[in-house]
Amino acid sequence: MRESAESIASAALDCRLRKQLGDFSLDISLSVPSSGVTALFGQSGSGKTSLLRLIAGLDRPDEGHVRLGSRTLTDRAKRLHVPIHRRRLGVVFQEARLFPHYRVRGNLTYGMAPSARRRFDDLVSLLGIESLLDRLPGTLSGGEARRVAIGRALLTEPELLLMDEPLTGLDGDRKQELLNYLVRMTRDIDIPIVYVSHDTAEIAAIADHLALVEKGRLIAHGPLDDLMMRLDLTDRLGGFDAATRLLARLDKHDDHYALSHVVLNDGQRLKVPRIDRPLGAQVRLRIGVRDVALAREMPSGTSYRNGLRASIDAIEPSPQSPSTVEVLLRLGDQRLRARLTREACDEMQLREGQSVIALIRSVAFDAQSR
Ligand SMILES: Nc1ncnc2c1ncn2[C@@H]1O[C@H](COP(=O)(O)OP(=O)(O)OP(=O)(O)O)[C@@H](O)[C@H]1O
Structure with missing residues (x-):
């Protein structure tokens, strides 16, 4: 297991928990940084909800502790077991659990901290x-009800937000819409957020850190961008659809071609399908490992819109297939991963340390305002 020193030093939530649930045993130590989203990710039945319930105080561990800051x-x-209503947590479950006889306003103001009144409208x-x-809650769609539940949790001014699959059960458009809200909201609030999901695209959109859970154990933990570069985790983090992320700033909109131009940290530019965010906004571009091709020089007369200068950090066999290799690239302080056939890699005589052009086919965006 690899953890970054930074994530441990700034940890706001610290827990070591052991619990036997029938035949299932949970045994996890986890540090969650004081801001940003930490995703608890793992297959169905791996123990994510059980861990969240122990952190929330809904269940008691057989052994261990939960500390939040100095508490x-x-x-x-x-x-010692502080009951859930005195933990100063916001908890959002898969079901919205609104009070059916209170209107939305009443649901939001129930339990609202006096200091949160000024934030209500925003x-x-x-x-x-x-x-x-x-x-009334009965007249709301699933996504609307979920948003109200999130608002209600935040208006209690929690010191930690726990979200258990808040998008599960929503259909395509509603799911994307609520995901966009969540991405923006989680950038705007400065408390640690633990977010349970088993959807890799959702995790890539929202998470800063990842805690990978398998059979009741934590098998990897750290900044998501680091874990996405780890070949030993490829199968768990999307397999054939594995991706990496680049952080960029929105620089220009091109209305004629419905494109946006973005600038990476190292000054290189990309044209991407229009992103409806204000100029200057930070965006995360999610780039599939199969959507990156490599060239030794910038090609001419190609449909590729984007060519980025990068250097090769490493070339490794793909965990998925004997015919492909993973090329780990560096662009300034960011990293990108490409999957090529082994034959192409040999023919191009690619080597570590070499400078290449990364040609990017398509990108997905996760807009954030940080
Ligand atoms: N009270 C209980 N008694 C016995 N077994 C339990 C109990 N609660 C949970 N389990 C078992 O513990 C395991 C982990 O369950 P948990 O709900 O934490 O998984 P999960 O990762 O959240 O799964 P999902 O993604 O499907 O929600 C499962 O095998 C489940 O059947």
Whole structure:
């Protein structure tokens, strides 16, 4: 297991938890940084919800502790167990769990911290629920109800936000819409967020850090961008659809071709399908490892819109197929991964340390405002 020193030093949530649930045993130590989204990711039945319930105080561990900043929330050895309503947590589950007889406004203000009153309007607007305030929960769509539940959790001014698959059960458009809200919202609030999901695209859109859970154990933990470069985790992090991410700044919109121009940290530019965000906004570009081709020089007369100068950090056999290799690239302080056939790699005589052009076919975006 590899952890970054930085993520441990700034940890706001620290837990070591052991619990036997029937035949299933959970045994996890986890540090969550004081801001940003830490995704708990793993297959169905790996123990994500059980871990979240222990952190929330819904269940008690057989052994271990949960600490949030300087507060101890659970300490089995000291027989300490702070009840959930005194933990100062916001919890959002798969089902919205709204009070059915209260209108949306009443659901939002129930339990609202007095200091949160001034944030009410901003939050309602951030979540896009202004027009729903006088409606009863029974009349809301799944996505709308989920947004109200998130608003209600945030208005209690929690010190930690726990979200258990908040997008599960929503269909394509609604899911994407709520994901966009969540990405923006999580950049705007400065508390640690633990986000449970088993969807790699969702994780790539929202998470800064990743805790990979398998059979009740933590098998990897650290910044998501580092874990996405690890070949030993490829199968778990999307397999054939594995991707890496580049951070960029939105520089220009081209209305004629419906494109946006973005600038990477190292000054290189990319043209991408239009991103509806203001100029200057930071965006994350998710680039599939199969969507990157390499050339020794910038080709002419090609349909590729984007060619980025990069240097080769490493070339490794693909974990998935004997016919392909993974080329790990460096662009300034960012990294990108490409999957090529072994034959192409040999014919091009690619070597570590070499300078190449990364040709990018298509990108997906996750807009963020940080
Ligand atoms: N109260 C319980 N008694 C017995 N077994 C339990 C109990 N609670 C959970 N389990 C088992 O623990 C394992 C982990 O469950 P958990 O719900 O934490 O997984 P998960 O990773 O959240 O899965 P999913 O993605 O499907 O929600 C499962 O095998 C589950 O059947």
